[in-house]
Amino acid sequence: MADKFDEASQKELSKFLENEQAQARVQSTIHQLTSTCWDKCITGTPASSFSKSERGCLENCVDRFLDTSLFLINKIQEQRDASFSG
Amino acid sequence: MADKFDEASQKELSKFLENEQAQARVQSTIHQLTSTCWDKCITGTPASSFSKSERGCLENCVDRFLDTSLFLINKIQEQRDASFSG
Amino acid sequence: MADKFDEASQKELSKFLENEQAQARVQSTIHQLTSTCWDKCITGTPASSFSKSERGCLENCVDRFLDTSLFLINKIQEQRDASFSG
Amino acid sequence: QIKSETALMNAQELINKTNEKCFAKCVLKPSSSLTSSEQNCLTNCLGRYMEAFTIVSRAYTTRLAKEIRHEPSSL
Amino acid sequence: QIKSETALMNAQELINKTNEKCFAKCVLKPSSSLTSSEQNCLTNCLGRYMEAFTIVSRAYTTRLAKEIRHEPSSL
């Protein structure tokens, strides 16, 4: 199929697909985070609105999850650097 | 490989593969539902047969899961229709 | 792409890829087992070292998981054999 | 029309997740039909899961933008 | 022989799931070997998981057939 396109169209297509893939990755992360944060923050039966503590927990959950990720990666690098120089 | 087949064989093959895919999708849903309903209905240690309440729970679980799916989809459509006409 | 290689290179490549796939399968099983055994054996807050019981549980977990697998497969075969001969 | 495929998969995944989470929370003991209290719970749960998805999306894209501005390769 | 691949994957998946669920239920504290009470539990669990799979398969295909008869596109 691809050889029916000229070069410009091919480039456009591959850029389009890259964007789509990047978007799909972001969407997939958001679904994952929503699931994780829902399980952590919403422990009771769902009501007609979030309690203050549920909402606060949800709002902080994403940032603390990403903080955890950065914290762990930094620790791993520190330990690797220490073991190379030690 | 495909171009070694004549047209009739190709059609047969693609029909066969479609059937296989449909079957694989159904099988995958059944595995998923068995896992979900097992976790929901079988909370104790497995015995030599199901208790009456375990069996009843399992028998209802699939239909209620699919009812939930239809209920949620209907709600989403109602809300979408209301927001278009409102 | 493949037709740019001569036969020997193709064989080498396919052997390399097979090895990679086997390794990836082993790695994936190890990740899966680590997750399962972590959830089963580490129930408290992580400390600066494992307790004796946590370590023992982890060390036994893999072998008992694989024993379970063999036990279930044997049972299934026994039942199948019994139903063919019965 | 290729575009809509990512959007469609996104909507489908959101419905699947909502289904899974709300069935877990609202239908504790499946009986011979969905009771009215289960249906109330499902209606609330649908609203809350969508809200949670919105809160998480906003938080994640805000953070992503911040990280890209400061350290392009860290996330 | 292509046919058998779907069937084989299905059997494999059923064994994997049984393994996962029954290990979770029956081997609570892995020790130096499978105890006889763990083995009893596993034998029961295998039977029950297979039975659950049969119950769910029947319920799902019955429902699927009903939905297809009434409203082709709803499930």
Next chain:
Amino acid sequence: QIKSETALMNAQELINKTNEKCFAKCVLKPSSSLTSSEQNCLTNCLGRYMEAFTIVSRAYTTRLAKEIRHEPSSL
């Protein structure tokens, strides 16, 4: 450089799993920043998860070697 892709995916998967497990264990109620006790817990958890991965790897490869020696097709 093809080789490193499997290794890289392996390292990435290990980090993702550690992240998931340690966030679940150490950040019980996400607040406006990671507290110092959450950070201590995360440091311990990282060490323990890596140790668990090593214990499991060793046990699995030992068993695999044993099974291959005795009955080539059983696992």
